[in-house]
Amino acid sequence: MTTICFDISVMELFMPLITGGTVIICSAKTQRDGIALKTLIANTKPDIIQATPATWSILIESAWVGDPELTILCGGEPLPVSLANNLTPRVKELWNMYGPTEVTVWCTAKRIEGKLSSPPTIGRPIQNTTAYILDMDTLQPVAPGKQGKLFLGGEQNARGYNKRPEITAEKFIPDPFRTDVENPIMYDSGDLARFNDDGEIICCGRADYQVKINGFRIELG
Incomplete structure (x- = not known):
């Protein structure tokens, strides 16, 4: 769901391909339409989706019920407590990701579990x-x-x-x-x-x- 001008597209495009997965392409129009995005997710049943908090908020506002088999990555800007608490019960795993472009996409990660009362950490450094x-x-x-x-x-x-x-x-x-x-x-x-x-x-x-x-x-x- 990320433009190729944005660094996190590197992970979205290449990680599935080098692990035997499939890349599902989402149009820019669908990304901005919560109902259309919700329908695409329901029809394609992805295992992992990566997006910014703004995109996840659009989905929540469209009454997306979630998927208990879905792992989601959230990054690009701070993850609000209210959004994290809305997402956690709807999915298998929620990860708060952090990393500037200069460090090639993500460099720290934190799995969010349970209900938060304060902003989540960005976790610990990933491997290497x-x-x-x-x-x-x-x-x-x-x-x-x-x-x-x-x-x-x-x-x-x-x-x-x-x-x-x-x-x-x-x-x-x-x-x-x-x-x-x-x-x-x-x-x-x-x-x-x-x-x-x-x-x-x-x-x-x-x-x-x-x-x-x-x-x-x-x-x-």
């Missing part, structure tokens, strides 16, 4: 991914529970921005905490975060004025 919460001045790890800036490392990190060396040098910096590979880098996400008592990551907003609308980044003037 590292997540650091660092002091913005010293770039040293902060104590658990203390807020800092979220930096991301791992095998899936991009190498930088095309023909933009200045911002590449600013955002992709050497990773001093990893010694198992040569010249590791970590990406400055610009997100503020902290670890909770369970070691999961809580997003605390932005260190700048960037906002997200329907998964799209917008830099406010």
